[in-house]
Amino acid sequence: MKNFWHNLALSILKYRLYYLSAVIALAIFMTVMAAKTQVSSELPKILPQSDERFQLYESFKKRFGEDGSVMVIGVETNKMFQLAFFQQWQDLAKAIKTVKGIKDVVYAGNIPRVEKNDSLKRFITKSLIAQRATSQVEVDAVKAKLDKLPFYKGFIINETGNVHLMMITFDQSAINDKSRVEAVQKIKKIAGEFETSQNTELHLSGMPFIRTEMTAQITNELGIFLILAIVVTSLILLAFFRSFKIMLVALVVVLIGIVSALGIIVMFGFKISIISGLIPPLVVVIGVPNAIFIVNKYYEEYALHGNQELALKVTIEKIGQTLVLSNLTTAIGFGVFAFTGSIFLIEFGIVAAINVMLTYAVSLILIPVIFSFLAPPANKHTIRLESGKISKFLLGIDHWVNHRRSVIYLVIILIIGVSVYGTTKIKSIGYIVDDLTKDNPIYTDLKFIEKNFKGIMPFEVAIDTYEPGRVMNSPELLTKIKRMEKEFAKYPEFTKPVSLVTAAKFIYQGYRGGDPKYFVLPGINELAKLKEYNASLSGKQNFAKGFIDSTKRYTRVSFQIADCGTVRTNQIIRELQPKIDSIFNYNAETNEFYKKGDKKGYDAEITGNSVIYAWQNDYLQGNLVESTLQAIFLICIIMALLFRSWKMVFISTLPSLIPLLITAGLMGYFDIHLKYSTILIFSIAFGISSDGTIYFLTRYKDELLNKNRTVKQAVTATILNTGVSMFYTAIVLFTGFFIFTASTFKGTQSLGILISITLLMAMICNLILLPAFLMTLNKRESKKLFM
Structure with missing residues (x-):
């Protein structure tokens, strides 16, 4: 192995122009690839595709x-049913409807209500108003009709009647596409014009x-953090270093690392996600220490x-060996995410790990080659290593x-x-x-909606009746859905449900002439009468079409829930x-509980x-806890x-584990929750x-053996020589990660603060605790450990 590094050092210096050309070619190629990067518009796929819960949700989305x-x-206003404001609200809806996607x-004006047509023996759905209102009488009529539709109370208008919602449904082809971003931006602009004109x-x-x-x-922020x-x-x-040369050389290395990170993302067919977007600024922070140690x-x-x-x-030969191992441990810290089974983290782990090693290779080649063309270091640069406050500190x-x-x-x-003790106080909740601050408009607007309408986060129950057509031919299904909805009603976090029962209630109210007291689920005899009026409806008239699949085997019950946290x-x-299982699969008369797949029952699953x-x-x-343990295990193997020596493994691992424990303790004391954005740390x-x-x-091994x-001399020499580089890199790492505290996202802030503290504590442990361990051993024991 020694011959390898010796020969590599000779090769790099002898064929420096070839190596320099190779690095330049790599930089050009990666820059071309980086120009093709795309930002992902999809929700991050965190659960593995083999997970049953993931498969259930994907099946649900395919059907519905x-x-x-x-x-x-x-909007909170008491002017909604005044002609001028209502007209503007209608115009706003019309303008948004023209947006692509x-x-x-x-x-409130175009919500559907059901009327029966006795001559045609059928039900017809109509909007409360068919066109733009032209008089206060028309607006008053809309309000009168709305008051007779109890379902919309707490759904499109709040219970006190002073807050109204406009619900905008995106086309399925646009929801996970960049056109969604364009549509949202246009809607924001249209809404902003409405706010200005109405002073609302x-x-x-x-x-x-x-x-x-x-995402925006x-x-x-990631662009700002990179800069x-x-x-x-x-x-x-x-x-x-008091040298522009060194600064510029290091800057060239990290710039190549940045474009390489983006290029690797493209080469693997990935798109930039929220987490992979962290890699370029991380490359800067992690790449600079390589330059410090080499210089x-x-x-x-x-x-x-x-x-x-x-x-x-000698620099290439000695530092090359040390840096390859240190960069390998860093790459492992990232690379273990590739084993989580989550596509979201696999992409991050692969790109980050490869890029760490690639940046190391570029540093080891480019920095010595560039310095070989430059004048030797001046005396002021070499003297700096032996004087100053850092030396006194060491x-x-x-x-x-x-x-x-x-x-x-x-x-x-x-x-x-x-x-x-602090770790016992950590809460695991997301x-x-x-991650948003309390004054962020996204957060404040969400809380406004939750305050007036409970929630807007989708919470579904997917029901499989096991047989095509059974949804429409099973009156007991409606009864079971009603019983289930009553259970949900006991939880204040949920809005009103929307389901086949809701459709049946609307139809029955229409059958009874629109009287609000008949917005109830009719009995079996009444349901039979409704069939005479073609209660199923068809096409745009079908009020329940979004709740039954094409085979009429599957149905859904939709709720909205507040963002009440994962716990x-x-x-x-x-x-x-x-409770859902009992409702859909228990027969009280026979005291029989149907097993999954039994066609007497139903498969009803929350998703x-x-x-x-x-x-x-x-x-x-x-999985991230497992990843951390995997990283620790793999680094212990190295x-x-x-x-x-396993004794040396203990001695070398403890100074890196204690900072993690300190960080976990701080999370507990300062109520920083354990979630995916913090456990990455x-x-x-x-x-x-x-x-x-x-x-x-x-370095200690070299001082002791070579x-x-x-032991005392070797420890002292190592502290005074390696300590300078370790101090520099610790400051760079601390400051580099600390810039993330400028984020408006609390998760990113926590990431920056906690990693900065962890790495600072790691430097202190490596400079104080690690040599203390080595000093505790005698020379014979130390040599034995390194032999």
């Missing part, structure tokens, strides 16, 4: 379409709107003998390691105890919009599903957009292969923090 396809506009717009505030919400706006905000990461790390490099080693070697070529050769650490180890161990034990949602699911989100959150947490941070351990131990120093 996307359930999260309705956007709403709410919009299937339907429903508001509108509240926009619904899944299409939330998805579009959150995150995408914009900030480049600027901040460049300024830090300039402050550390510092180059300066250090040149200061020893003044031979530039030899300094570059000498202080060396003193504590040599003379205060018992204090170090005591403090660590106390920190571990406090952190363990909300669809909990509460899962609790509701656990409580309701057994829907909000349900899938709750399941996905739990799935991710479980340590074992590197040092061939652990495997990523462990992979990066292990870099410092490898830097330190490989230079035949005592």
Whole structure:
């Protein structure tokens, strides 16, 4: 292996023009590929395709379409049924209806009501008003008709009558396409013009709107973070090295890493998602430490003998070995996401892991090659390694390691105890919009809608009757759906249901002349009478067409639920599903419980957009915990292969595990919830923090064995030499991740704060605790561990 690195160093310097050309060709190719990147408009697919819950939801969408396809506009006003305002509300609906990708717009004026036609023996659905109102009398008539339709109370108009909704249904072909984004932007513009003309505030919400706006905000922020990461790390490099050359060289490396990340995304046929969009700024933060270690080693070697070529050769040979292992641990921290089974994380893990190693290769080749063309380092640059506040700081650490180890161990034990207690306070919960700040318009508008209409998150019950046509030929099905709806009504989080029962109630009310008291489910005899009027209706007249599939085997019951959090949602699911099973599969007369598939019963399963989100959150947490453990295990294997001692594995792993424990404790104390956006921290941070351990131990091994120093001398030399680079990289990593705290999303803020703290704690542990462990061992034990 030593010959490999020696030969590689000679090859890079001897054929530097060829290597430089290869890097330039790579950069050009990746830039061309990066130009083809596309942003994903689809919901992230987190559950694996083999998951039964995922399959249920996908089957549901194939039969009935996307359930999260309705956007709403709410307005609080007492002028709705004044002619001028009502006309403008109608005009707003008409303008939105013309937007490409919009299937339907429903508001107080065009909601359907059912009338019977005795001469034709059929039911007809009509809008409350067929055209734009021209007089107050027409508007008053609309209000009078609306008052006789109890279903719409709490659905299209709130209980107190001062808040109204406009419901905008997106075409199924547009809901997961970029045309959805364009449609939402046009609707926002139209709504803004309405607000200005009427001096009234509108509240926009619904899944299409939330998805579009959150994606847009995150995408914009990622671009800002990328620029900030480049600027901040460049300024830090300039402050550390006092050299524009070094800053520019490092900048070239990370720019190649950025375009490579985007190019790899395209090469794999992926699109940029919310999480993969983090990779470019991460490349900057993670790539710069490579440059720091290479430059510092180059300066250090040149200061020893003044031979530039030899300094570059030794740098490639020595740092190449160390960096390949440290970058490998970082790649593992990302790469373990590829084993989660979630497409959402698999893409992120693959691209990030490949890009980490590619950036390492570019750094190892490009930096020495560029410096080989430049003048040797000036004295002021090499002297900088031996003086200054950093050296005093490192000498202080060396003193504590040599003379205060018992204090170090005591403090660590106390920190571990406090952190363990903090981890007991961690809550595992996620909300669809909990990453938003309380003053974000998306959040405030959603809460406005929830306050007046309970919720807008789709919550569905998919019912399989097992036989084609059974939906329409089973009166008992309506009774069972009604019983189930009563169970749902006990939960304040749900809106009114929409189902076949709702359609039957509307038809019966129409049959009874529109009297509101007949908005009830009729008995079996009454249902028979309704059939004489072709109660099923057809085409656009079919009020229930969205709730029965083409074979009339499947039906659905649709609710909307508040964004009450994954814990509460899962609790509701656990409580309701057994009740649903009992309603649809239990025969009280025979005391018989039908098994799944028995055609005497039905298969009724909870699903829907909000349900899938709750399941996905739990799935991710479980899998990301496993991923963190996998990262720890794999990195321990690398340590074992590197040092061939399980005792050394313990010594090398503990300084990286303690920062994770501290981070978990802080999450508990500061009420930062455990969810997919925060649990990502652990495997990523462990992979990066292990870099410092490898830097330190490989240098210590060289000092102890190759230079035949005592343990004390080897530890001191390692602290003073490697400590400079470790300090620089820790500052770059801390600052680079800390820029994410500028985000308007709390999850991104938490990511930045927690990873920054974790990596800072990792540096402290690697510079203080790790050498303290090594000092505790005698020279014979230390040599034995490294042999």
